Amino acid sequence: MSKKRISIKFAGASGQGINTTGLLLAKALNKEGYKIFAYREYPSLITGGTASYQLDVSNSQINSSSRYSDILLCFTAESLDKYFDNIKENGILVYDFKNYSFSQEQETVLLKKNITKIYIDSKSIATDAGGTEIMSNVVMLGFLWKILTLETDILIDVVLDFLKNKNIDLEAEKNAILAGYNSPSYRPELSKKFDLPQTDMFSQKSLIMTGNHGISLGAVAGGVRAYYAYPMTPATSIFKFLGDTSEETKILVKQAENEITAVQMAMGSMYMGTRALVGTSGGGFDLMIETISCAGISETPLVIFLSQRTGAGTGLPTWTGAGDLNTAVKGGHGDFPRCVIATSDAISGYTLIQEAFNIAETYQIPVIVLSEKQISESLFSVKSLPKESEIMRGLSEGENRYELTESGISPRWVPSKEKKPYIHNSDEHTEDGTSTEESNDTLLMAEKRMRKLSLLEEHLPEPKLYGKSTPEVLFVGWGSVKNTVLDVIEDRNDISYLHYEYVHPLKTKTLEDFIEKGTRIVLLENNQTGQFGSLITQETGYIFKERLLKYDGRPFFVEDILDFLNN
Amino acid sequence: MSLTIKDYNSTNTPTWCPGCGNFALHASLKKALVELNISPSELFMSFDIGCNGNGADKINVYGFKGLHGRSIPLAVGAHLANRRFTVIADIGDGACFHEGIDHLIHAVKANYNITILIHNNQNFALTTGQATVSTQEEKPMYGLPKGRPERSLNVSKFILSLDPSFYARGTSTDPLQLSEIIKSGIENNGCSVIEVIQICPKYNKDFSPEWAIQNIKKTDSLENYNNLSLKNATEILDNSSIYTGIIYRNNTLKSFYERVHNRKDTLTELVDEVKIQDTAHLLKYFE
Structure with missing residues (x-):
């Protein structure tokens, strides 16, 4: 039926x-x-x-x-x-x-x-x-x-x-x-x-909202108090919604002179202890990358919303795609921990943007939240919004801002008149923030930071499996492809779908179990080279034998999946 | 307990060259802070990359040494989050007039209530003396034995053309006057641009204390100089002498935050408001 x-x-x-x-x-x-x-x-x-x-x-x-x-x-x-x-x-x-x-x-x-x-x-x-x-x-x-x-x-x-x-x-x-x-x-x-x-x-009547609305509502719910952005499709409608409703929410909505300004303002606001969000698309994100690296070494919480569109350069500015995964996961000079999260619809945007701030503040790292034009601008039926997530900020006081700890997480406190001042430093630094070029200091601090990535990976959930555990075909993907596959799965009990929300750091156990069982596995991505597949290969050594990739600016239509299965 | 300059000293020894203008600049700044009774925990300073940025861990305040060219937007973000803090963006002429010139323009136009402290030593010193747009045209510089082929930017006229709420010029050769200027800049409700003509004993030898004594004059020495007058300011910038002091003020401007409509009646700062917020009232847009 x-x-x-x-x-x-x-x-x-x-x-x-x-x-x-x-x-x-x-x-x-x-x-x-x-x-x-x-x-x-x-x-x-x-x-x-x-x-x-x-x-x-x-x-x-x-x-x-x-x-x-x-x-x-x-x-x-x-x-x-x-x-x-x-x-x-x-x-x-x-x-x-x-x-x-x-x-x-x-x-x-x-x-x-x-x-x-x-x-x-x-x-x-x-x-x-x-x-x-x-x-x-x-x-x-x-x-x-x-x-x-x-x-x-x-x-x-x-x-x-x-x-x-x-x-x-x-x-x-x-x-x-x-x-x-x-x-x-x-x-x-x-x-x-x-x-x-x-x-x-x-x-019960549904609400109808776009993915960007989900992000906006999640931001409001999660205590985001400033939104900084420069116009770029398909992220711009967040600016409109948060701006249009700013008299109600009292959120500070600021159009910055460029993307570098937007992300720097967010970093400054986050240092001071509020929650600030930045939204952009691929080109603007590239301009922000130096700042991501700076947030990485200075351990400043930062959340960037990156809504993808088609192609390199200006590409197809108003069409969809998911080809910015590499830049989200790897963009930035030097080694530093970060988290990359992929939304797939309005509800996941609402939930994950809140998680993103919790992760950014708890682990003191940059977090990139991905969307696609297909998610950002499409209208979804939403039965109701989930309850707000508990706000977790990971604040604590200590002697030194960059104290070397076992977990890698150092004390961070909101700057205030009553508390000890500290410096965030994009130079490599010692525990008290002093610039250093010494070998031992460098190793200790770099390793402290990277311990946070292992800790984060431990705490992230495995990808979610939709469908039965012994399918004929297992699709693996992230982002908007979920929506199409799930519409197909309803009618096809021979396929399952493994959906990744947390794409970096990567959890691999569930997938490796399927690989071990010899399940027929198909990579599903809205980009040309199978960027996520490469990340999985990098982590597991597994090379996808089948890949269904689409990169013409269009999302996966239901027939794209059905045709693949029927041929 | 009253504040002293020592309260702002960090335990780190400065790494600047002997005779560097940054020593005087930091001393002037700390003196101004003491006199304004701003404690180290009430001040946020952003630092750029360059010799100015090497001062980031030499002063005991809430600070952030960020990226080259970006100390202004970083400071703006901090300011918007918590206006209980005094905010200073520390920046060199390379960062301010090259890498991040856009930020200066927009910060002045937005009139954020911050102070921009420009260390103008007329070169990129930390990378060993490259030309900036404020270096004399014919002067041999790093990789430019015949001087640079571009025209100079008249920094003062450029800033004045933006109609700032506060523009002052000081010099590291007169730390007492500089300290007074910094005090006025911090007290100004709006974006205060302070350009410090600064000694660089290594790469800008033409500018020495002796040269400064002979060639730099103060606006205070002028009869009837009115720093609220754009005409007066323009005239002294056209003059062959270099004048220091508060060059120009526009006290008719509102600061940025005062113009943000939805924050007008809000008594809290953004840093006070991070908690779960109800979204039920927004769902009407999605029916």
Whole structure:
């Protein structure tokens, strides 16, 4: 029995309100009791190009996208051309621009795949209903709602609530939705073309939030009091959320003049004893690396949120990827301990950002929290947020800030008038922080620091196994790949998935047990070279015989996994 | 018990060259701190990399010797976290006008309530005498037997062009005046930029105590000099003589934190607020 899911995609030009239309649909379907997963594709420009918003909808938790759409709604000819091949068999194509002529080839495909195409003059419908042309978006929403055979009350409530403070004619907006809903272009057989699962209207409603929202809420919950950042997709929306809510949270949100400034400010704030977060993407992270090394030797707690996108250099700035693992784990000169944690969805972001601060403060090390555009900007259904983690700061007082201890952890106290002053030093130093170049001092302090890594590794959990312990195929991965595999596992009891949240230092026992048993193991990563696989090889000597890697800027779609298993 | 200069001394012996301006600079700073009654546990100093940074473990305060060019943003982060502390960013001319010049511009514009203490010895001394943008153009320097091919930056005019809330210039050859300047800088509510023309006996031999006595004048010696006047400040910077003293103040500016809207009515500092915070009130955005 396959998981019931359908996929709806809006596509048009950047600047046409595709994102807002998609968000409104997500909110309305959430209120109807559905679980949704929303995935955005958009170009790195403000107006033009092709943008899309895909909602995968189910009546149970859903965390990934299908490569295909049951219903594709297009606002431009370019977007129709671009996504035409991704309409599912028996699907529906709705478009709202006049004079589009389908090629012979397209007509053949439509016929062969039994796709119904419908033209709807949404702009005229909007203006006839007393609205403006931009309201064609909600006309389309109304029309879609009719196809989905849902009642309009919730949709209208959601749209009007969303627009209520925006100086928009709400009556016209409502009429435009109704006009779309009652459009004569509708035919009842459309609603029979797909199988929308039933929901229980009385079940507990979910929240819908992005991975970056999860990080933001986790930061608030975990006592983060300052956020420093420089704009860079796909981390920027944290700045927006924390900024927009800063009157409520009283968090200091500061846009720094560049990424180096942001991370230096965070390091200064953390030294003083508050919790400060920095967010960035690959290029900005590279600029922060010297500071990570400095935090390493000076034993200053530091947490950096790194949301990955595609490619080296500027790459594909608005597309997803997971190719910054190497720089997160290895970037920085010299040897020093650090921790790298990978989130996979909104809840894991919420939880792990809190853990990151606990680890950073307890072990006095830099911690890098990874996300991907696919996690940061996709919308997840979240039943409820877990309870806040206990705040652990590892504070204690002592004679010397860098006391040589067995555990490697030295006393650290929050600077205050009543306490003994101390220096943090990026020079190698003795126990009291004095700069040194002596051989013995250097060895003692370097080894003290590295003992913290062993201690941390002891305390970290093994990766989590999803599925049974004796699978035909074991996927191993980190980050957003989890979401796709788990959507597949629901229907396939022959596969399991081993998910790493803590990617450095690395726990290997669970994996080595599978290797020993001779299980068929497949590495799953959203990068070109299998960076995590290399880390595992480095630690265990095991070389992956099978690797499923994707590095075209797109996330793993459900079909990517299924096709792999079927071939 | 009243403070003395000894309270700020660390147990480490200075490693600067004999005759280095840093001795006088540290003495001036400690004197200023005593007179302002700021104890070692009420001060945060960030240090850069260079000869100034070699002073990090020579003064007993809360300190952080960080990275080259970055002492300003490090100090800003500390300041924003806890305003009960006096915060000083200690930095050389190489770090301030090369590696981290962006930070100076934005710190002045943001007007954080910190003091930036620039050790201007007109070269990268710790790496054995490379040219900085404040080195004379024709002067032979490390790897530049004919002098550097770039034009100089007029540091004073550059700082003044940023409209700082406080810009003063002192010299290591006059530690008493420098101490008074540092006191005023710390007391100023905003970003105080203090440039210290500093002796480097090894790589900037042209600047000697004797030269200083002959060529450096004080703004105090000028009749009717008004450091609130941009016109006055511009005039003395155009003058062929070098003037020390408080060159310019703009007392109409608010400091950064005073302009952060959401912190206006908050009585605590960020360091006081690290505890589990309720997020229930934020969940309305996700329905």
